[in-house]
Amino acid sequence: MDTQFIFSIVQQLSVGLIESCKIFLLTLLFSMPLGLLVAFGRMSKWTPLKCFASDKFLEQIHILQTAQGKEEKTAFSLRAKSAFFLFKPIQFVLKVFIAILRGTPLMLQLFAIYYGPYYIFGIPISMEYRFTAVIIAFSVNYSAYFAEIYRAGIESIPVGQYEAATVLGYNKVQTFFRIIFPQMCKRVLPPVTNEAITLVKDTSLAFVISYTEMFTLAKQISAAKTTIMPLIVAGVFYFIFNAIVAFVMERIEKKMNYYR
Amino acid sequence: MKILEINHCNKKFGENEVLKDISLSVAEGQVVSIIGPSGSGKSTLLRCATLLETMDGGDLIYLGDYAAKADPQGKAVYASKQELQGIKQHFGLVFQNFNLFPHYSVLKNITEPPILIGKRPKEEVYAEARVLLEKMGLADKENAYPYQLSGGQQQRVSIARALAMKPKILFFDEPTSALDPELTGEILQVIKELAAEHMTMVIVTHEMSFARDVSNHIIFMDGGVIVEEGEPNQIINHPQQERTKAFLHRFQQ
Ligand SMILES: Nc1ncnc2c1ncn2[C@@H]1O[C@H](COP(=O)(O)OP(=O)(O)OP(=O)(O)O)[C@@H](O)[C@H]1O
Numbered sequence: 001m002d003t004q005f006i007f008s009i010v011q012q013l014s015v016g017l018i019e020s021c022k023i024f025l026l027t028l029l030f031s032m033p034l035g036l037l038v039a040f041g042r043m044s045k046w047t048p049l050k051c052f053a054s055d056k057f058l059e060q061i062h063i064l065q066t067a068q069g070k071e072e073k074t075a076f077s078l079r080a081k082s083a084f085f086l087f088k089p090i091q092f093v094l095k096v097f098i099a100i101l102r103g104t105p106l107m108l109q110l111f112a113i114y115y116g117p118y119y120i121f122g123i124p125i126s127m128e129y130r131f132t133a134v135i136i137a138f139s140v141n142y143s144a145y146f147a148e149i150y151r152a153g154i155e156s157i158p159v160g161q162y163e164a165a166t167v168l169g170y171n172k173v174q175t176f177f178r179i180i181f182p183q184m185c186k187r188v189l190p191p192v193t194n195e196a197i198t199l200v201k202d203t204s205l206a207f208v209i210s211y212t213e214m215f216t217l218a219k220q221i222s223a224a225k226t227t228i229m230p231l232i233v234a235g236v237f238y239f240i241f242n243a244i245v246a247f248v249m250e251r252i253e254k255k256m257n258y259y260r
Numbered sequence: 261m262k263i264l265e266i267n268h269c270n271k272k273f274g275e276n277e278v279l280k281d282i283s284l285s286v287a288e289g290q291v292v293s294i295i296g297p298s299g300s301g302k303s304t305l306l307r308c309a310t311l312l313e314t315m316d317g318g319d320l321i322y323l324g325d326y327a328a329k330a331d332p333q334g335k336a337v338y339a340s341k342q343e344l345q346g347i348k349q350h351f352g353l354v355f356q357n358f359n360l361f362p363h364y365s366v367l368k369n370i371t372e373p374p375i376l377i378g379k380r381p382k383e384e385v386y387a388e389a390r391v392l393l394e395k396m397g398l399a400d401k402e403n404a405y406p407y408q409l410s411g412g413q414q415q416r417v418s419i420a421r422a423l424a425m426k427p428k429i430l431f432f433d434e435p436t437s438a439l440d441p442e443l444t445g446e447i448l449q450v451i452k453e454l455a456a457e458h459m460t461m462v463i464v465t466h467e468m469s470f471a472r473d474v475s476n477h478i479i480f481m482d483g484g485v486i487v488e489e490g491e492p493n494q495i496i497n498h499p500q501q502e503r504t505k506a507f508l509h510r511f512q513q
């Protein structure tokens with residue numbers, strides 16, 4: 001095995017590495033803001049039926065039902081009814097959304113998004129769609145993870161911060177973007193770094209829909225030349241890629257260390 | 261002139277009646293202290309007055325403007341968001357645990373609200389903030405971040421932050437309770453100076469001698485009601501009600 005051969009592997013894999021970088025950067029670009037929207041929805045307290053949950057209304061239903069001769073245990077049934085009217089639709093939908101995206105393999109989601117349009121709507125799959133499908137699947141999947149990280153970050157900010165801002169006259173938007181968001185960013189940085197590092201390795205999953213990123217290439221060369229050298233080189237590339245990600249995130253963390 | 265007026269305020273948390281028919285009024289320049297045992301509803305009263313909680317019943321009036329008005333059944337009906345926003349400019353609140361914004365420098369903590377919310381010119385706000393810091397003995401700390409300050413210094417910054425909004429009335433909820441005993445003095449001193457300048461204030465405190473020295477009027481609360489109120493000397497030294505006597509007795513030990 002000569003250096004010439006290794007050099008040619010490195011050269012070929014570099015092309016794939018660029019594709020992996022593209023997936024990585026575009027996924028972060030879309031999933032990080034999308035995650036914030038998902039987190040907002042997940043934290044939504046909107047209860048459209050709340051007006052029916054008033055004691056008076058519930059009592060009236062109860063009186064109606066007892067008048068119809070239905071025996072009911074007051075306390076329990078009242079509570080059950082008020083729970084029903086306090087249903088939070090947006091929160092519920094996003095809980096389900098997050099549960100599905102975190103509860104099924106990303107590989108499966110890639111298949112679903114790539115082949116779904118054809119099998120469900122009969123839309124022919126074009127070559128360009130392959131890349132789009134990868135980015136959609138990765139962005140949506142990662143947005144679910146980011147959403148939960150953001151939510152934890154937002155919920156960890158003491159209520160006193162909201163109260164101080166409210167008393168000073170900040171409205172909700174001002175409070176969020178000036179007071180809560182900057183503090184959230186600092187707190188979520190370590191888990192976000194974790195996700196970013198996982199994402200670097202996850203880009204290799206794009207091979208399941210035959211998108212030629214680095215791992216796909218490594219496997220192809222490896223099969224053609226019956227050597228594991230390309231896979232080792234790919235491993236080294238992923239490692240270096242992640243070292244760079246970790247270094248950049250550490251720099252950002254340091255930058256945010258001006259306060260505690 | 262009446263700065264604050266609360267009439268027949270009622271507040272429940274679930275089944276727990278925390279405030280029962282509380283009425284009080286604060287005139288311009290008056291300093292009112294509220295004392296009472298833990299759980300008596302002092303904080304809840306301040307939180308209702310500062311719109312952090314909504315009252316179930318009663319009136320809440322600042323300078324003649326109704327923040328909440330009781331309907332014929334006594335239920336509190338609040339003014340529109342816009343009106344409340346205007347009314348918020350009349351008061352400030354100093355918290356027990358400061359609640360400074362940790363990601364802002366001392367100067368930004370003080371200057372952002374008047375610039376952003378008060379829509380006042382930057383130069384003017386900065387100049388005033390520096391005067392306030394000077395007064396609080398923190399002239400050299402304007403670029404520090406809250407975590408770099410002692411509790412007493414943080415509390416002084418939070419008082420400056422409240423004052424920068426030029427409130428007509430300032431509420432304090434146990435401003436020294438989170439501080440080491442040797443730091444409480446400096447905060448009490450600042451409040452005394454404000455009192456000397458005729459700042460209108462309502463102070464919830466466990467410092468009885470301070471309450472007696474600084475205020476014109478003391479309210480003793482217990483179990484969500486005002487048990488006794490009046491002149492400081494009378495309440496602290498010659499209480500009439502048994503509950504007040506018992507409370508003060510416990511404190512003197
Ligand atoms: N958000 C809340 N939800 C439910 N109950 C509450 C809430 N806030 C206060 N309470 C209850 O209201 C009562 C009065 O509390 P509050 O904090 O006003 O008392 P306090 O006089 O300020 O006491 P302390 O001297 O300990 O600060 C307590 O019984 C408390 O448990």
Ligand SMILES: [Mg+2]
Nearest residue numbers: 302303304434
């Ligand atoms: Mg309290």
